[in-house]
Amino acid sequence: MTQAQQETEANGAWRELVAGRYAPIAAVLAGGVLVEASNVYLTTSLLPTIVAEIGGADFYAWTMVTFLLASVVSAMLVSRILVQQGAVRAYLLALGLFALGSVLCAASPWMSALLVGRTVQGLGGGLLAGLGYALIQRSLPRRLWARAAALVSAMWGVGNVLGPVVGGVAAQLGAWRATFIGLALVCALIGVVVVRSMPATARGASREAVPWTSLALLATGVAAVGVASIVPSGAATVLALVVGVALGAAFIRHEKRGGSGILPRVTFARTSSLRWVYVTVAVMAFGIGTEAFIPLFGQEIGGLIPFVAGLMGAAVSLGWSLTQVVTANATGDRSRRGLILASPLVLGSGLAAYGVLQHSGPSALVVVLWFVALFVAGAGIGLGFPHLTVAALGSAGDGEEGAKAAAGVNTVFLIASAFSAAFAGVLVNLAAPDMVRSAQLLMLVFAGFCLAGVVAARGASRGIGPAAVVDVDEAA
Secondary structure (H helix, E strand, O other): OOHHHHHHHHHHHHHHHHOOOOHHHHHHHHHHHHHHHHHHHHHHHHHHHHHHHHOOHHHOOHHHHHHHHHHHHHHOOHHHHHHHHHHHHHHHHHHHHHHHHHHHHHOOOOHHHHHHHHHHHHHHHHHHHHHHHHHHHHHOOHHHHHHHHHHHHHHHHHHHHHHHHHHHHHHHHOOHHHHHHHHHHHHHHHHHHHHHHOOOOOOOOOOOOOOHHHHHHHHHHHHHHHHHOOOOOOHHHHHHHHHHHHHHHHHHHHHHHOOOOOOOHHHHOOOOOHHHHHHHHHHHHHHHOOHHHHHHHHHHOOOOOHHHHHHHHOHHHHHHHHHHHHHOOOOOHHHHHHHHHHHHHHHHHHHHHHHHOOOOOOOHHHHHHHHHHHHHHHHHHHHHHHHHHHHHHOOOOOHHHHHHHHHHHHHHHHHHHHHHHHHHHHHHHHHOOOHHHHHHHHHHHHHHHHHHOHHHHHHHHHHOOOOOOOOHHHHO
16 A cells, blocks of 8 residues: 555545544544643642632642542443443543532632542543543544544643643633533533433443452552652651552452453463553553653743743653644554554653753753653554554453453553652652752653653564463463
8 A cells, every 4th residue: 555545545434433424423532631630730720719718728639639539430430330330331431420520619618628539530541541442442433542542642632731721721811610610511411412422332241340359459459659659758658669569569459369450351361462561551550650740840941931931841741742643643553563562662761851951040942942842742542542452452352351451541540640640759859959860860760660651562563463462261
């Protein structure tokens, strides 16, 4: 096939997805993830205004901890809920929980009530994000999987830009309660499209028991990491991190030995590449974990105004979103494997370049190079992420195991994001109050971690091709 023919085919596939018969389904999958993604940064922008009105400054960080913890827990149940309720009811449940949580936040008279609302929001958000990936497999033909994965995952980047903009305007107007009501209304609109357009998948009893032990180990581990990010730096932080890592290791050991778990059994099959897909996704999430501190570095080191520093923080997401829209068009197995292998290498190189460029009183040219380096880092994620998602989608066949494999991309992403955010906070605090050293330490350590991810990417690339699917019984 000539290059012109490939481009024509790729353009036709995109039109079929976003402007053809599958456009309503694509809108639902992308819209749900966008609501979840933008809400994270929107709430961060609103929090100073919220605290000024209802108090609770001591629990400032817990608004994110409760949301993230609830998201991880519900994301781990996506496959089970999807099998039992079917696509339409599962999506309506997710939208309903998120809308209810948003209304509770809007009506909160004090911080404890807001935390309850954030928890309910998180339960719905984790389902929305997980279903956004799991339903690619069940509602779209295989030829559109890579493009749908690119579209859905691009919503994280769009949300990283949209959230601060909407939140900043709402905070300026003092309209934080109306903003949460707006989120509930958006959920209602998406729900209408779900009822009208989402194909109803088969419903049935789940073949497996609820993995309570896995849920408890992982939820407690994420909670411990969340504590590490809010306690004073020192021994308490180290202890919380050690406990979190130990519980995470116990979770993996239990998943490998247990008959029923959160991850598909094929993850631990000797010849399966799925575990390497998940490790590579975790590496991508660690790269994104630097985003929260980039606006801080921009203001403190570069002297940028908050709005410009916020745009600097969105550079990684922008590079990720734009790049994967292009790389999702790759169709040959060899080219897709190459993109997966290059992904952590480009990501780590971009983070390292940003770290090396840090010094006091940077010139305008250096600030521009900061943006370029961060954009390159994000582009590294965009190179391979759509094809990692496809590798997961095709690794375990259909049914509940297939749904687990697909939803596992989001679950692993959320878990790694929690760990990376906490670890990033520890590294920044180690070099404080020297902000230049904090930036260098964070970026260079994370760059090294991402570059080491090439080993995992090599294993993940084996998940591309017809021989990728492994018999589930092999994992037993």
